[in-house]
Amino acid sequence: MNGIRKGTLYTIQISEEWTGLTVENILSAKWRLPKKMIHAWRMEKAVLQDGKAADWRRPMKKNERLSFPFFQPGPFGAEPVYPAPAILYEDDHMLVADKPPGMKTHPNSPDEKDTLLNGVCYHVSLAGETLPVRHVHRLDEGTSGAVLFAKHEAAYAVLSRLLEQKEIFRTYYALADGKVAKKSGTITKPIGKDRYHSSRRRISSNGQTAVTHFKRIAVQNGKSLLECRLETGRTHQIRVHLSSIGHPIAGDTLYGGSRAFKRPMLHAAKLTIPHPFVNDCVTISAPAPAEIKMLLHSTFFE
Structure with a gap:
């Protein structure tokens, strides 16, 4: 189920597969978002159907449009600090950054400002965004490679669940x-x-x-x-x-x-993610360090 972003909203067009589902079905059964988030959106009438407050109990028809408040501004997960890291993949919902060895994934105290999360938040801020960017998993300080970040709260909830359920490889x-x-x-x-x-x-x-x-x-x-x-x-x-x-x-x-x-x-070296909002599986690779790359291209294969 692909969609498009416009401002703070993420809009999808109901496919044949999702025809007959209600808003509640989509949020609870398909995306399995937290109950607290779903309740807040219901109370705030934040989910729109063709620009008007959606009827959460009505089965949706094919090609109808639903808009969800994914991209609400919120504080960054850490203070944006230059420089930005190498970005291996990015879309509206998530990004994967290449962590160099010797760098922490995230700050452990307010005075730490040279972590990967600081750099990722700086990268996102360059587009004029203020979003609650958060790391979905982390790497040890000495480990290099691909780290997954969520760019909004709904993405963080879904990606964290996928990781816990062993669906992200x-x-x-x-x-x-x-x-x-x-x-x-x-x-x-x-x-x-x-x-x-x-x-x-x-x-x-x-x-x-x-x-x-x-x-x-x-x-x-x-x-x-x-x-x-x-x-x-x-x-x-x-x-x-x-x-x-x-x-x-x-x-x-x-x-x-x-x-x-x-x-x-x-x-x-690699993350394989069943993308929850794009109806596709995304595989992202991080370039190997020179010492490992040498062996990958050596004649000593077993």
Whole structure:
């Protein structure tokens, strides 16, 4: 179901597939927006049908137009601060930014202003927008690659749900120490906090379920390049899981990795997102760092 933006409104034309649905059906069953948001829009008569307040209980006819108040101005998720990051994908509802290593995804205190979210908000502000831009997920400070941001509250609600329900696929490249024996495999070890180290995580029988799928792509100079796909999104998941099988990420000294690099060689390479408002699946790739790109194009493929 594609639509167009005009000002603060997002307007769709009812397709044959959605003929017979009510406004309530679309918001609750199709987009599954939060009840609080739906209730507010109903009370405010904010959803329009051909420019007039919509009848929420009337089944819609094909080609009728509905407008939703998606793009209400609101405070940015962080103070807009120059420079803007590289933007890998953007539309009216979401954007994907390329996070460089050594940068935090978002501020943890008011005085932090050099994070990816600050730069993304600056990018959006250049178009004269003031929208509640928020990160849908995050990457560790040392990890590079694709990060998804929502540009309005409805998008944030839907994208967060899709992530939680494992419908957004995240693919990473990890350069691990040693030769990983298996060409592919799945690590299903629960992860919990390390009681002796506040910033570490560990394998724990009482931890949260964590599932990482991996495929060995190349081996060179005592290192294995792995493609990893997350089924869950626990803190430090790939780092903890690879360390647990004896192949920590190179440069990840927190989890026993070698000092071959100044940061963990982990890269968020690809996001695959079933776009909730465009009726399509969007795949966005982030350019790999030079050290990983070299292996991707090497002759040491397995």
